[in-house]
Amino acid sequence: MTSQTSWVPVDKNGDFSIHNLPFGIFSEGSSLPRAASRIGDFVIDLKALAGDEQAKQQLTSLRDLEGVFGQTSLNAFAERGRAVHRAVRADLQRILSQSTDLPAILKDNESLKQKVLIPVEKVKMHLPMQIGDYTDFYAGYHHAYKVGVLFRGPDNALQPNYTHLPVGYHGRSSSIVVSGTPIRRPRGQILPNPAATPKEPTTVPCRRLDFELELGCFICKPNEMGESIDINNAEEYIFGFVLLNDWSARDIQAWEYVPLGPFNGKNFGSTISPWVVVADALEPFRTEPLANDTPVQDYLKETQKKSVFDIQLEVGLTTADGDHVDLTKTSGRNLLWSFPQMITHHTVGGCPLRAGDLLGSGTISGTEPRERGSLLEMTEGGKVDVQLEKGGVRRFIQDGDSLNMRGYCEKDGVRIGFGDCEGKILPAHGA
Amino acid sequence: MTSQTSWVPVDKNGDFSIHNLPFGIFSEGSSLPRAASRIGDFVIDLKALAGDEQAKQQLTSLRDLEGVFGQTSLNAFAERGRAVHRAVRADLQRILSQSTDLPAILKDNESLKQKVLIPVEKVKMHLPMQIGDYTDFYAGYHHAYKVGVLFRGPDNALQPNYTHLPVGYHGRSSSIVVSGTPIRRPRGQILPNPAATPKEPTTVPCRRLDFELELGCFICKPNEMGESIDINNAEEYIFGFVLLNDWSARDIQAWEYVPLGPFNGKNFGSTISPWVVVADALEPFRTEPLANDTPVQDYLKETQKKSVFDIQLEVGLTTADGDHVDLTKTSGRNLLWSFPQMITHHTVGGCPLRAGDLLGSGTISGTEPRERGSLLEMTEGGKVDVQLEKGGVRRFIQDGDSLNMRGYCEKDGVRIGFGDCEGKILPAHGA
Numbered sequence: 001m002t003s004q005t006s007w008v009p010v011d012k013n014g015d016f017s018i019h020n021l022p023f024g025i026f027s028e029g030s031s032l033p034r035a036a037s038r039i040g041d042f043v044i045d046l047k048a049l050a051g052d053e054q055a056k057q058q059l060t061s062l063r064d065l066e067g068v069f070g071q072t073s074l075n076a077f078a079e080r081g082r083a084v085h086r087a088v089r090a091d092l093q094r095i096l097s098q099s100t101d102l103p104a105i106l107k108d109n110e111s112l113k114q115k116v117l118i119p120v121e122k123v124k125m126h127l128p129m130q131i132g133d134y135t136d137f138y139a140g141y142h143h144a145y146k147v148g149v150l151f152r153g154p155d156n157a158l159q160p161n162y163t164h165l166p167v168g169y170h171g172r173s174s175s176i177v178v179s180g181t182p183i184r185r186p187r188g189q190i191l192p193n194p195a196a197t198p199k200e201p202t203t204v205p206c207r208r209l210d211f212e213l214e215l216g217c218f219i220c221k222p223n224e225m226g227e228s229i230d231i232n233n234a235e236e237y238i239f240g241f242v243l244l245n246d247w248s249a250r251d252i253q254a255w256e257y258v259p260l261g262p263f264n265g266k267n268f269g270s271t272i273s274p275w276v277v278v279a280d281a282l283e284p285f286r287t288e289p290l291a292n293d294t295p296v297q298d299y300l301k302e303t304q305k306k307s308v309f310d311i312q313l314e315v316g317l318t319t320a321d322g323d324h325v326d327l328t329k330t331s332g333r334n335l336l337w338s339f340p341q342m343i344t345h346h347t348v349g350g351c352p353l354r355a356g357d358l359l360g361s362g363t364i365s366g367t368e369p370r371e372r373g374s375l376l377e378m379t380e381g382g383k384v385d386v387q388l389e390k391g392g393v394r395r396f397i398q399d400g401d402s403l404n405m406r407g408y409c410e411k412d413g414v415r416i417g418f419g420d421c422e423g424k425i426l427p428a429h430g431a
Numbered sequence: 432m433t434s435q436t437s438w439v440p441v442d443k444n445g446d447f448s449i450h451n452l453p454f455g456i457f458s459e460g461s462s463l464p465r466a467a468s469r470i471g472d473f474v475i476d477l478k479a480l481a482g483d484e485q486a487k488q489q490l491t492s493l494r495d496l497e498g499v500f501g502q503t504s505l506n507a508f509a510e511r512g513r514a515v516h517r518a519v520r521a522d523l524q525r526i527l528s529q530s531t532d533l534p535a536i537l538k539d540n541e542s543l544k545q546k547v548l549i550p551v552e553k554v555k556m557h558l559p560m561q562i563g564d565y566t567d568f569y570a571g572y573h574h575a576y577k578v579g580v581l582f583r584g585p586d587n588a589l590q591p592n593y594t595h596l597p598v599g600y601h602g603r604s605s606s607i608v609v610s611g612t613p614i615r616r617p618r619g620q621i622l623p624n625p626a627a628t629p630k631e632p633t634t635v636p637c638r639r640l641d642f643e644l645e646l647g648c649f650i651c652k653p654n655e656m657g658e659s660i661d662i663n664n665a666e667e668y669i670f671g672f673v674l675l676n677d678w679s680a681r682d683i684q685a686w687e688y689v690p691l692g693p694f695n696g697k698n699f700g701s702t703i704s705p706w707v708v709v710a711d712a713l714e715p716f717r718t719e720p721l722a723n724d725t726p727v728q729d730y731l732k733e734t735q736k737k738s739v740f741d742i743q744l745e746v747g748l749t750t751a752d753g754d755h756v757d758l759t760k761t762s763g764r765n766l767l768w769s770f771p772q773m774i775t776h777h778t779v780g781g782c783p784l785r786a787g788d789l790l791g792s793g794t795i796s797g798t799e800p801r802e803r804g805s806l807l808e809m810t811e812g813g814k815v816d817v818q819l820e821k822g823g824v825r826r827f828i829q830d831g832d833s834l835n836m837r838g839y840c841e842k843d844g845v846r847i848g849f850g851d852c853e854g855k856i857l858p859a860h861g862a
Contacts, residue, residue, distance in 0.1 A: 351605070
């Protein structure tokens with residue numbers, strides 16, 4: 001990997017270097033949402049670029065994509081497949097490079113630059129994909145173990161199936177929103193006194209509102225119903241990755257979740273970052289997942305051992321009155337199961353995936369308190385305070401708090417990142 | 432309610448009398464799928480009807496619906512709201528009635544009749560809605576109790592939350608198919624010996640394949656994220672109902688489902704009947720749900736006490752070599768929670784519903800063995816044979832078996848029904 005520079009200025013700690021070139025959906029003023037890439041502080045209007053005669057002539061990858069880039073989601077582009085994503089990124093890199101061999105297309109073409117490069121402060125980002133189904137896995141081993149200890153003690157922390165298969169459940173696609181969308185604190189049934197018998201619920205605003213730090217993976221290719229996806233082909237089904245905050249109402253979840261799993265504790269909102277960082281951009285940052293001592297079933301055995309990415313993940317909380325704390329620093333390598341394994345397991349019985357489906361990794365935690373991907377873990381189930389910089393304390397999230405997640409990879413002078421995955425909590429109705 | 436007749440012949444035990452007039456999506460030959468209603472053995476091409484100048488002039492409800500009926504799903508029509516569904520049905524009833532005051536529109540108009548009334552054997556039915564999210568509830572009390580007894584014994588059969596809230600979980604919308612679509616037996620991880628320690632799974636074709644008899648409810652109106660739906664308005668969000676077979680791989684489910692709920696045991700296929708029987712058509716068959724001795728939270732208290740429908744539900748199994756058994760007879764009244772309660776609970780925390788979302792009731796069972804909505808219950812967990820008519824036996828579903836569900840309501844000479852909800856099991860790959 002050689003570090004490249006662009007003629008578009010990029011901060012050396014910025015997320016959107018020429019090595020990234022993610023895809024997203026933006027609008028400007030009252031325009032219809034359409035596809036973009038991003039470099040530095042500019043979005044790249046891909047429809048405008050693909051509609052330019054000179055660009056089309058020189059950059060073969062763009063030739064028939066103007067209509068695709070004009071759509072309000074990336075689904076059609078994603079469905080073109082990884083070879084097309086790769087070719088488009090390569091052509092973008094070529095014209096954006098400091099040493100471009102085609103300066104006439106964009107670098108020295110003031111009128112097209114005006115149309116194609118739009119300052120980020122002028123645009124609004126939207127959900128990048130029309131999400132068909134959302135599946136949330138539970139592949140963050142340290143999270144699963146810690147939560148298991150809190151609920152069941154160390155001897156039974158993990159269920160017997162945990163190391164045999166990537167445990168997952170179906171989530172709620174309608175509740176996924178893009179970074180910056182406020183999240184209303186949910187009301188719901190909780191047990192004010194969980195230990196009392198008989199159980200007497202009450203319906204109130206959630207008192208134990210939490211975040212969950214996850215990676216999201218977008219699918220670009222459907223499998224037919226009844227057909228499974230081989231582990232060695234699974235990466236072909238991956239469009240790219242986003243950060244995912246799977247907001248969780250712990251008290252609602254605790255009461256409702258037996259025997260069929262989380263429901264209202266999870267479906268009031270999940271936030272994703274707007275830019276889909278494509279799998280190719282993450283290639284240099286491959287690493288091995290956590291070791292699994294359990295022999296896995298044949299269909300889950302990977303030939304590619306470096307099947308996760310060493311993405312630095314950070315979470316910060318900022319209160320309404322400006323207090324702040326950096327809550328978490330961890331890495332995307334803290335998974336027991338890779339996304340290819342999740343995809344293969346998801347389809348082993350023939351479940352059809354579609355382009356635009358979103359898979360969540362499950363909460364990603366390290367082993368130390370401040371490497372935890374949720375407050376539940378960090379506060380030992382709500383029993384220990386987290387200190388904020390200006391003297392505030394938190395056990396769970398309060399009204400007016402903003403949570404922001406960031407993720408980046410850095411190696412050999414190359415840095416790419418995900419941008420913000422932010423959401424602010426509004427007070428519950430009637431609270 | 433007065434029994435009416437149509438000039439289109441309808442068998443007296445037929446599902447599609449003039450009192451029904453459900454909505455669905457059909458295609459004929461290579462035509463694009465489009466909207467239809469149905470009477471007797473004819474589908475009613477609604478786009479063709481709404482495109483006819485005379486019909487448009489006389490039937491105000493159809494005036495701006497030609498484009499809506501030309502779409503490949505009913506979503507846009509559903510979103511028009513219940514007043515529009517009602518007006519369209521009333522206009523259809525008016526022109527189809529034996530004593531129609533407008534015979535010139537269809538009854539005596541041979542050329543339009545040729546275009547609009549298409550024999551059912553000439554058409555193919557499709558999924559009626561583009562389904563955003565699918566949620567499956569667990570509101571069939573006798574099913575939940577019986578399954579609980581099988582798994583945990585009579586003292587702990589129901590979880591403490593069961594009578595306080597309609598337990599539900601998110602399902603997989605991509606795996607929902609229309610009646611007649613074959614279902615591939617899933618492969619997956621199971622425990623050959625569930626009692627052994629340590630747990631040693633193997634990956635094989637499902638050995639305990641089951642059906643689940645459910646009602647499905649389609650949503651016609653979105654709520655905004657963060658806003659809940661009041662129980663007294665919840666019926667306005669209901670487009671109509673279908674039969675739903677939530678095929679279940681019991682052995683896969685048993686191993687995978689802790690702690691996050693069913694996943695691959697449920698996402699290999701769910702079958703629905705093609706005709707959406709609108710809520711208005713079921714009005715005469717309202718009845719009270721099962722009594723709940725637990726005082727429910729205020730937000731779940733219904734003013735309309737007759738909040739479920741007395742739908743006669745039947746399930747039959749036919750083997751590849753023609754043996755048959757009528758497995759089940761029960762009623763849609765066997766629910767502890769109504770669909771309005773499910774809708775209200777689903778949104779109490781602000782989860783957004785969208786037009787086209789599907790809610791499943793959960794398995795509907797009576798109390799007697801042959802009133803059970805699944806083989807799991809009927810066979811006491813796979814321990815007791817079900818006898819077929821020609822000498823065959825079943826504990827679970829075998830390759831080549833077809834399951835068909837039927838549902839109808841009958842009262843005061845009026846009969847309406849749902850049509851078939853049928854699926855045949857194909858052998859697993861590599862089996």
